[in-house]
Amino acid sequence: MELSETYPMLKLDDWLLITHPSVPEPGPGFYDLSSLEQRALSQSRFLIQDHIDELHVYDPATGTTDERRLTSGKLPYPAYPEPGGLMSLGMSEENHQWCWLTEGHPDAWTMMIIDSPMAWHYLGGLTHLLSDLITGRVNCPVVAPDFGQHGHRTVQYL
Numbered sequence: 001m002e003l004s005e006t007y008p009m010l011k012l013d014d015w016l017l018i019t020h021p022s023v024p025e026p027g028p029g030f031y032d033l034s035s036l037e038q039r040a041l042s043q044s045r046f047l048i049q050d051h052i053d054e055l056h057v058y059d060p061a062t063g064t065t066d067e068r069r070l071t072s073g074k075l076p077y078p079a080y081p082e083p084g085g086l087m088s089l090g091m092s093e094e095n096h097q098w099c100w101l102t103e104g105h106p107d108a109w110t111m112m113i114i115d116s117p118m119a120w121h122y123l124g125g126l127t128h129l130l131s132d133l134i135t136g137r138v139n140c141p142v143v144a145p146d147f148g149q150h151g152h153r154t155v156q157y158l
Contacts, residue, residue, distance in 0.1 A: 018090035018098070050075075050097075053117040056141070060124045060132060075112075075119055077101060086112060089126070096142050100126070115142040 051073045057066045070076075080087035080102055090098040100109040101121065111122040111129045120140050122129045132138040133147050 050114055050116040052114070052119050055119050055121060057121045058123065058138065058140070060122065060128065060138060063138075075114075092143075094142075113140060113142055118142070 052070055052075050053073060055068045055070055055075065057068070058064075059066075075086070078085040080100075084101070084103045086099045087102050088097060088099045092098070094115070097114040099112050099114065101112050102109055107125070110124060111126055113120045113122070118141070120142060122132075122138070122140070124132075129138075133140060133143055136145065139145060
């Protein structure tokens, strides 16, 4: 949550746009806050409708991944604002959906990246995930291994 409060809307490495509902009123020419909130809510509902065959759960504490087949074709989580629901927070250039799994206190929310028919669950927060991706400590199958290492610009929208 601290990253969200410090950096309202970001585009990282010209690839990942983070547009979460706590974004304050942007300047002229950008969407207003209510549209960003509505986008997050509607996108969250859309996320649980994706056909997902595989759920990969990565634990940064052990460096291991547990791969699970989902016979139902659906993620076992509701959409935000339901308790424990998926809340959309951003999207990559390839339309991979980045979201929080809102279980427990907001500081304990973990990350999910959805690229139908696969979802990748990182058992840590957004800041740790970004750090692990940029430093190469973790390899996510839907994120380029060189993410954040080309010196591309990062844009903060105030």
